[in-house]
Amino acid sequence: MTNKIKVYKKDYDYSYTSGAYATIELLNTKPEIVEAVYIHSAYQDKAALERRCADCSVPYVYDDKCFLQVNQKENSFVIGVFRKYDSSLSAERPHIVLVNPSDMGNLGTIIRTAAALSYRDLAIIAPAADVWHPKTIRASMGALFRINFKCYDSFEAYRAEFQEHELYPFMLGCGRFLSFESCPQTHLFSLIFGNEATGLHPRFQTVGTAMEIRQSGAVDSFNLTAAAAIAAYTFALKNKL
C-alpha cells in the first residue's frame, strides 16, 4: 500500500479516522470497511496496533509524510482510511433528529453523548455539517461507527419514513418545560433539535409536542450539545433506555 491520502472532501466515497482512539473503534466495529491504517513512526503503541490490524486483515502502512498532508494541526499519529457505507434507522427505537446542525464538533459530540445514553439512531436533516468528516468522527471519539445514522433532505422526508414516532421538538419560548415529572413516558419518540444559531423554525411548534429546558436570564440559550445532552438524558432515564 503506497496510496496517498488526500485531504478529505465531502464528495469522496471514503473518509478517514484521525487519532488512535477513533481508529481502534473503527477496527473494533467495522473492520470490513477499512482500506488501510497509516501509522506514524512516532506512535507509541505500534505492536498492539499492528496486531489489531492483522487480526482484522487490514493492511497497515508506515508513512510519516502522509500525516503532514492530512493533519490539520490535529497532531494525530494514526489514520484509518475507510469506505463510506449506508446505514438506516430502526423503526422500533427512539431517534435523535438534528435539523441543520452546522458545526462538526457539535455533531460529533452529540453522537458521542447519544451513544453513551444508549440511543442508537440519528437522523440528520440537510443542509448539515458533514457526518463523515474526520473532525466529526474525531469529536464523536469513533462512536459514529456504533450508531445508525441517515441524512435526509428535509424533515418531511424523515417523517414520511417514520410515522409512528412521537415528536418532541426542543424550542425556546414554547412554555412546556422539561423536568423529570413532565418528561413523557413513551417507548417510541424523536427528540428534535435545531441549528446552533437559529434553532428550529417556528413551524415546528405544531410538529408534535414542543418542549424546552428551563434557563435563567443569564444566557440567550443553551449550547446545542448541552441541550441535547440534558434532553436525551432525561428521556433516557424516564423511559429506561
Added chain:
Amino acid sequence: MTNKIKVYKKDYDYSYTSGAYATIELLNTKPEIVEAVYIHSAYQDKAALERRCADCSVPYVYDDKCFLQVNQKENSFVIGVFRKYDSSLSAERPHIVLVNPSDMGNLGTIIRTAAALSYRDLAIIAPAADVWHPKTIRASMGALFRINFKCYDSFEAYRAEFQEHELYPFMLGCGRFLSFESCPQTHLFSLIFGNEATGLHPRFQTVGTAMEIRQSGAVDSFNLTAAAAIAAYTFALKNKL
C-alpha cells in the same frame, strides 16, 4: 484611542471579547472594566453599538487593521478590550468545580451551561485552560461576565476556603449512579469534574460522595461538557436552583 491590540497572552492584565454578542454582554454586565470597543467597518449594526458604548461611557474605535492582527480565523467584527478583575465565590450558593480543564472551548461551554442553569459560582483548579482567553469568553457567549469564578492552585486551597459544601466528585466506576431519585437534596453542594482526558484522580473517591452518570458500553466516557450539563441540570432541578 489608537492603541494597538496585541494578540492575547495569558500574563497580560487585560483581555478582549471577540464578536458582537460577547462584547454586548460585556457592556451590559461590566461596563466599568471596558477600555475600548473596536468596530470593523463591515459590522452591520454600527449605530446601535455606538449608542450602547456611549451610554456606558466607553470609547469606540473604527480600526479594520487591528482585526487582522487578533482575529485568528474567527471572523468577528467587534472586539471589546477590558481589564481583568478579581472575582470570588459565594459561600452560600452551590459551586461547579473544574479540576484541570484543558480545553478553552469546553471551559467556555460549561460556563454558559452553568449560567443557563442558574449556577453563579465556578472554581477552577490549576493547571487549567485560561478562563480569560478570548476563545473561552467566546465559547461562553459572554456568560463569563455573569458568574463568579476563581482559580485555585489546588483542590485543597479551594476546600480550605469552603468547608461547608457537600462534595460530589463525578468519577467513572464509583458505582453510585446519578438519577432523579438518587440525586442528593442539599442546598450547599459542589459538583466536581476532572480533566477531559484523565478525569479526576482516584483520591477523589474519598473526597465527599463520588457519583457517576450511567453510560452504555458504546463509549469510553461522556464528553466533559455533556457530563457537566447532565449533572448540573439534575442537581439544579432536584434542588430548585
